Amino acid sequence: MEKLKRTRNFCIVAHIDHGKSTLADRLIERTGTLAKRDMQAQLLDSMELEREKGITIKLTPTRMKYNYDGEEYILNLIDTPGHVDFTYEVSRSLQACEGAILIVDASQGVEAQTLANAYLAIDNNLEILPVINKIDLPSARPEEVKGEIEDIIGVPAGHAPCISAKDGTNIDSVLEMIVKEFPSPKGDKEGKLKCLIFDSYYDNFKGAICLVRIIDGTVKQGDKILMMQTGKTYDVTEVGFFVPNMKVSEVLEAGDVGYIAASIKTISDVAVGDTVTHLNSPCEQPLAGYKKVQPVVYCGVFPVDGAKYNELKDALEKLKLNDASLEYQPEVSDALGFGFRCGFLGLLHLEIITQRIEREFNLDLITTAPSVYYKVHKTSGEIIEISNPSDLPSPVEIEYIEEPSVKANIFTPPEYVGAVMELCQNKRGEYKGLTYLDKSRVRVDYILPLGEIVYDFFDSLKSRTKGYASFDYAMSGFTRSDLVRVDILLNGEKCDALSIIVHKDSAYSRGRVLTEKLKKIIPRQLFEVPIQAAIGNKVIARETLSAMRKDVLAKCYGGDITRKRKLLEKQKEGKKRMRRIGSVEIPSEAFMSILKLDDDE
Amino acid sequence: MAIYLHIPFCESKCIYCDFASFCNAENEKVRYLKSLNAEIDNSPYKGREIDTIYIGGGTPSCVKEEYIEELLSTLRKNFVFSNNIEISMECNPNSVNLEKLKKYRSLGLNRISFGVQSLHDALLKKIGRLHNGEIALQAIKMAQRAGFENINADLLIGLPNSTIEGIIDDAGKLIQAGITHISAYMLQVEEGAKLYALVKSGKIFLPTDDESVAQYEALVSFLEKKGFIRYEISNFAKGQHECRHNLKYWSGAEYLGFGLGAHSYVEGVRKANARTFEGYYKGEIFMEKLTPKESIEEMIMLGLRCRLGFSKAKLFKHGYKIENNINFKTYLSKGILTENGDRVHLNPSYYGTSNYIIANLLP
Incomplete structure (x- = not known):
């Protein structure tokens, strides 16, 4: 049988925590791709952060070999992220596959992201193989869940393997089904080279690495290639695939998933979604590529140590390489100095990126409160888009403001419907409908302002439903709203990095909470410091930070000056982490703390 | 030049103490004296003129008078004492008597510093002091009778259950008894001290920072009214009775420290002896040349x-x-x-x- 016919390219999609990475590990182990002793739990989640959070963020393709019916099959697994923020990355990897394993937790059943990811796969014309996981749990109800899959998603599930990725039950049947159910890739090995870059990352020795799916033709070391979108040309230095570590291969041909290294020095020269072809005999049409995604959440990112601006810039550049959705541009703040305003796909994305910068690049960051972008219609007729509260024009120049809203689907057990609706109502939601999916689950639909979601919606939803509700949303345009900017004044001076844009009705309560919180976080200063929240010139909340009274070293015993000096040096060192507004020193934590306004309530 | 001598022995350890002091170390006393004498004998700065000596601890008054006598004679042998030399010693009120104080005076000591801390008996007991208010006041009287004019009392501010009234009352009584100097320190909860665990576990409650600052400020204005001058953050002197030895620490003057955990500062180099007997006997030191x-x-x-x-x-x-x-x-x-x-x-x-x-x- 020719190689193409013995190749299967597939991904695994699932709701978060339904066991995607565990199944991937089992497949790798069962096909003998890695010896058991080399396995570490959840192998494909290569980032420390991924293993820690139990989520997959980046895509990692792995080639496995599997013998079936006397033939050796090549199975290329392309792992995908599971969180709503990373839908974009999921859709990217789907384009490199012909099939998708849809994992559903045998006790949880179909969840928001099960549905969203299944639809994504269907939209990409992938063959879908449902797999019921976690049947080892006492609460497992595989037959009911199969019914849910058929009823809710509309995919036949009668033949779905019932497995436990954890203890290895029935993994072989999954492998068998992959071979039997998924189509082999179509493509012409003899044709002109056409391949899709579905991801990329930077390797310190080999330069930028393109993760590719070969559609037609072949590519090998020494080939001159052309990136059709950027127009850049390179000499291929190495091709290969992942097992799951990099393994050099002589050639990649139609149907293969692997990597191309070509001494690409500048990371920004690799555009994910671009088509790679041969310089001397290019294919006629590039692939459709990916559509650009629009960030939905913005925040300022600043180095705690102002001198590290350039290091932060390098870090963002490197991350941007394999995360096209990350956007950033330089920003200067009176309070925080030089930094960047960054755009993210959601709050988790924001959290992941900032944590990666801190860990992988060893930089301490200050991030400002997340904000969405607003369309400001000025009295002059001009329309501007702003994502930084500081950029909001003065009220007299504003005709009206529009804010982005989302269509939200909340899945919850029926007993929490009241609590969910109350929450949505509080968040200025517009009720759209209620659907009873089955005895135990209801879908509540609302239109909600995105700005309310980025504030504390996830946490509130979780706490009101004891963690049972899940939540999914899609952008749904702009809505005119009565919005104001609340500024924070410290000792009478405005601190730009603490400004927020909120609905007029919640301005007073947010101002109050903010000033109270800051009073707790800002250490006492030599002088009394008024902390005020204001809309324009009108003060809407005030707290007073009383003057510091005690900061003194006691006895200098027996001439031990060294100890005292060391303590003072340490104290001075600590001030590097402080920012100054006028004469007030603010610890960098204060800026972050307003992200979690409702901690104590 | 100044000299500091460290006597690391105590009858009991106070709960707030993380200094280099040891109780039940009776057997060490002889060996320690020998080492201390040897350290002085081997000083590279022999022959220098000395104008202040401070004998601190621990509790220097808990060793025999002869012990102090021997040390002072070793010092005299190796250094030149200036005419107006100030020789201070720390004493616990409960470990002195008239005889002992007279002996100290005859050895040339001219300044006594009593670890009074408070005159309130319940408070003193709580922090592990062995004396009470009455004993402290008597000790001051005895020192005067023995011929000391320059007498200091240490006070601790911010002790558990302390009040402004109590502190002012203490200060008034001490001044009336004739002390000429007060060192007032804010109680510091050091990690190495027993107090740390007691506070952490909620067994002892301390006044808030604001409360102890209020106590301190009340004490400062009271002392100033009584003619005491705050010549250093925590030191108050009547007339010319500033502690000349301590002033040297603040003014960057040179000093030699002998004994366990003692610090020296000579020719731009700060030096500290080890804080354990073992380390001290081996001659372990920490040294830094100031940049x-x-x-x-x-x-x-x-x-x-x-x-x-x-x-x-x-x-x-x-x-x-x-x-x-x-x-x-x-x-x-x-x-x-x-x-x-x-x-x-x-x-x-x-x-x-x-x-x-x-x-x-x-x-």
Whole structure:
């Protein structure tokens, strides 16, 4: 049988925590791709952060070999992220596959992201193989869940393997089904080279690495290639695939998933979604590529140590390489100095990126409160888009403001419907409908302002439903709203990095909470410091930070000056982490703390 | 030059203490004395003139008078005592009697520092002191009868259950008894002390920072009314009775320390002996030659603790133009610092927050 016919390219999609990475590990182990002793739990989640959070963020393709019916099959697994923020990355990897394993937790059943990811796969014309996981749990109800899959998603599930990725039950049947159910890739090995870059990352020795799916033709070391979108040309230095570590291969041909290294020095020269072809005999049409995604959440990112601006810039550049959705541009703040305003796909994305910068690049960051972008219609007729509260024009120049809203689907057990609706109502939601999916689950639909979601919606939803509700949303345009900017004044001076844009009705309560919180976080200063929240010139909340009274070293015993000096040096060192507004020193934590306004309530 | 002698023995350990002191170390006393004598005999600075000696601890009064006598004679053998030498010793009120004090006086001691801490019996018991208020006042009287004019009492501010009234009452009684100097320290909860665990586990409650600052401020204004001058953050003297030895620490003068955990500062080098008997006997030391930056830091830190202040010209000579420090300008304009020609002083109302201010002035 020719190689193409013995190749299967597939991904695994699932709701978060339904066991995607565990199944991937089992497949790798069962096909003998890695010896058991080399396995570490959840192998494909290569980032420390991924293993820690139990989520997959980046895509990692792995080639496995599997013998079936006397033939050796090549199975290329392309792992995908599971969180709503990373839908974009999921859709990217789907384009490199012909099939998708849809994992559903045998006790949880179909969840928001099960549905969203299944639809994504269907939209990409992938063959879908449902797999019921976690049947080892006492609460497992595989037959009911199969019914849910058929009823809710509309995919036949009668033949779905019932497995436990954890203890290895029935993994072989999954492998068998992959071979039997998924189509082999179509493509012409003899044709002109056409391949899709579905991801990329930077390797310190080999330069930028393109993760590719070969559609037609072949590519090998020494080939001159052309990136059709950027127009850049390179000499291929190495091709290969992942097992799951990099393994050099002589050639990649139609149907293969692997990597191309070509001494690409500048990371920004690799555009994910671009088509790679041969310089001397290019294919006629590039692939459709990916559509650009629009960030939905913005925040300022600043180095705690102002001198590290350039290091932060390098870090963002490197991350941007394999995360096209990350956007950033330089920003200067009176309070925080030089930094960047960054755009993210959601709050988790924001959290992941900032944590990666801190860990992988060893930089301490200050991030400002997340904000969405607003369309400001000025009295002059001009329309501007702003994502930084500081950029909001003065009220007299504003005709009206529009804010982005989302269509939200909340899945919850029926007993929490009241609590969910109350929450949505509080968040200025517009009720759209209620659907009873089955005895135990209801879908509540609302239109909600995105700005309310980025504030504390996830946490509130979780706490009101004891963690049972899940939540999914899609952008749904702009809505005119009565919005104001609340500024924070410290000792009478405005601190730009603490400004927020909120609905007029919640301005007073947010101002109050903010000033109270800051009073707790800002250490006492030599002088009394008024902390005020204001809309324009009108003060809407005030707290007073009383003057510091005690900061003194006691006895200098027996001439031990060294100890005292060391303590003072340490104290001075600590001030590097402080920012100054006028004469007030603010610890960098204060800026972050307003992200979690409702901690104590 | 000044000399510090460390006697690391105590009858019992106070709950707030993390100093180098040991109780039930009876067997060590002989060996320690021998080592201490040897350390003095081997000093490379033999023959220098000495104008202050401070015998601290631990509790120097808990060893026999002969012990002190021997040490002083070793010192006399190796150094030249100036005519107006100040010789201070720390004593616990409960470990002295008239005989002992007379003996001290005859050995040339002329300043006694009593670890009074408080005159309130319940309070004293709580912090592990062995004396009571009455014993403390009697000890002061005895010292006077033995011929001491220069007598200090240590007071601790911010003790559990302490009040402003109680502290003022204590200070009044001590002044009436005739003390000429008060060292008042804020109780510090050190990690190495027993108090740390007691506070952590909620077995002892301390006054809040604001409360202990209020106590301190009340004490300061009371002492000033009584004619005591605050010549250093925590030291108050009547007339000319400033502790000359301690002033040397603040002014960057040289001193030699002998004994376990003792510190020296000679020729720009800070040296500390080990804090354990074992380490001390082996001669383990910590040493650092001050960098210009460290010298500058110390000049500011030490200068601002005293009425004396620091010299801008001297800082500049070491390479620091403090006039360029933005905080310096702000503090001058707000009256937190005051200038008098070349000297800069910290406004005493800000002594309580001196760390914060000093940290902002360092290079």
